[in-house]
Amino acid sequence: MTARILVVDDIPANVRLLEVRLLAEYFEVLTASNGPDAIETCENGKVDVVLLDVMMPDMDGFEVCRRLKSDPATSHIPVVMITALDQVSDRVRGLEAGADDFLTKPVNDLQLMTRVKSLVRLKSLTDELRLRASTTRNIGIEELLSRNFAAEDTMPKVLLIDERKTSVERIQKMLRDRADLDISSDPHAGFFQAAETSYECVMISTAFADFDPLRLCSQLRSLDRTRFVPIILLAEEGEEERIIRGLELGINDYLMRPIDQQELTARLRTQVRRKRYNDQLRASVTQTIEMAVTDGLTGLHNRRYLDSHLQTLFDRAVARRRPLSVMITDLDRFKAINDTHGHDGGDEVLREFARRLRKNVRGIDLACRFGGEEFVVVMPDTEGAVAEKVAERIRAEIAQAPFAIGQDGTKIEVTVSVGVSSVLKGVDTVAALMKRTDLALYEAKSGGRNRVVAKAA
Numbered sequence: 001m002t003a004r005i006l007v008v009d010d011i012p013a014n015v016r017l018l019e020v021r022l023l024a025e026y027f028e029v030l031t032a033s034n035g036p037d038a039i040e041t042c043e044n045g046k047v048d049v050v051l052l053d054v055m056m057p058d059m060d061g062f063e064v065c066r067r068l069k070s071d072p073a074t075s076h077i078p079v080v081m082i083t084a085l086d087q088v089s090d091r092v093r094g095l096e097a098g099a100d101d102f103l104t105k106p107v108n109d110l111q112l113m114t115r116v117k118s119l120v121r122l123k124s125l126t127d128e129l130r131l132r133a134s135t136t137r138n139i140g141i142e143e144l145l146s147r148n149f150a151a152e153d154t155m156p157k158v159l160l161i162d163e164r165k166t167s168v169e170r171i172q173k174m175l176r177d178r179a180d181l182d183i184s185s186d187p188h189a190g191f192f193q194a195a196e197t198s199y200e201c202v203m204i205s206t207a208f209a210d211f212d213p214l215r216l217c218s219q220l221r222s223l224d225r226t227r228f229v230p231i232i233l234l235a236e237e238g239e240e241e242r243i244i245r246g247l248e249l250g251i252n253d254y255l256m257r258p259i260d261q262q263e264l265t266a267r268l269r270t271q272v273r274r275k276r277y278n279d280q281l282r283a284s285v286t287q288t289i290e291m292a293v294t295d296g297l298t299g300l301h302n303r304r305y306l307d308s309h310l311q312t313l314f315d316r317a318v319a320r321r322r323p324l325s326v327m328i329t330d331l332d333r334f335k336a337i338n339d340t341h342g343h344d345g346g347d348e349v350l351r352e353f354a355r356r357l358r359k360n361v362r363g364i365d366l367a368c369r370f371g372g373e374e375f376v377v378v379m380p381d382t383e384g385a386v387a388e389k390v391a392e393r394i395r396a397e398i399a400q401a402p403f404a405i406g407q408d409g410t411k412i413e414v415t416v417s418v419g420v421s422s423v424l425k426g427v428d429t430v431a432a433l434m435k436r437t438d439l440a441l442y443e444a445k446s447g448g449r450n451r452v453v454a455k456a457a
């Protein structure tokens, strides 16, 4: 794993120390000796993790962190605070400034590497999502971020897996009014509970009499539904090795007992904030993809989707020597509907038509709004004669019952003309197939409308 790490410290010897150790692990290293330089380097992009000294003249690490985290252009870059003092108050201040983690000087080598690697992993996931989201123009990353900050107020849903009653009670008390906390005292049951409910964080105690807590961590990481849920390990003093193994398995953070309330809530907040940010990115990517291939009015696929998939379906049918049929439907005299009932009325007719169309095709059929009042259905594994029957069923379904539109439910008669064609044995192309289908539709129109015409294969 290669990544670019920015080391920020006002003392050159400290910078050099970290630089050497990171270079030995094949990381690329950038350096800065003060806050403003560090911020500028981050703004220029391509920093994967920032290792940030707390004690610096002029602008201290807390301030640098706060500025990085409040700027949408840099807020996604993980920041590790490095403090000389192993003081809970410093850690809490750092986490409140938005730091993702902290290390204390002298920096323990294993901790440094595992923390950096785990943050780099997380960052690359975020980067990929950001990239996908930003390649589509209708998504504003910055707007997404501001929504993210607004959502921070809601209580996170958290699962605590811990079999010790006193510990559970203490944590319950600490998180009262700060988290919607579920408890599982059994690690097996806890695993299923985590898989069934969507938690924003799972906290796992290491203190089971008869169970390896890391097994639970690795199970959660290997299951699709829990792969991205933040895991915080609640460890005992002296469990360094176990924590490092845990970080390698993908836990996101840990706390040492006795647990400090402020540190617990700050770390929990950091994990939840990051999860919500990534969830929103993921959702917006999915939504963008859906929007790009869906017709907004009818919810059917759009022409772009048809254009990109028809060739694939066609090639597959030819390769497997399976039939494939296409129908093009066109609402009769749709312009008159628009003229009489307005565009809202026309839209209602299109939506109702799409609903009836969808009801009469199978899940594997590809139904699209081709444009205007024209719809295309691609039917894999379907002979022409069968496709013709389907088309006839759709035609009848439209003509049989009038469409109710408007507030008063005005009933109007709607009919549809349909052209049907199928892939020919021997040489055929998508363009030729569509042309034959279009010709069939034209014949249905010129033959008097409200009818199906099939071009025999």
Ligand SMILES: [Mg+2]
Binding pocket: 009, 010, 011, 053, 054, 055, 056
């Ligand atoms: Mg310093």
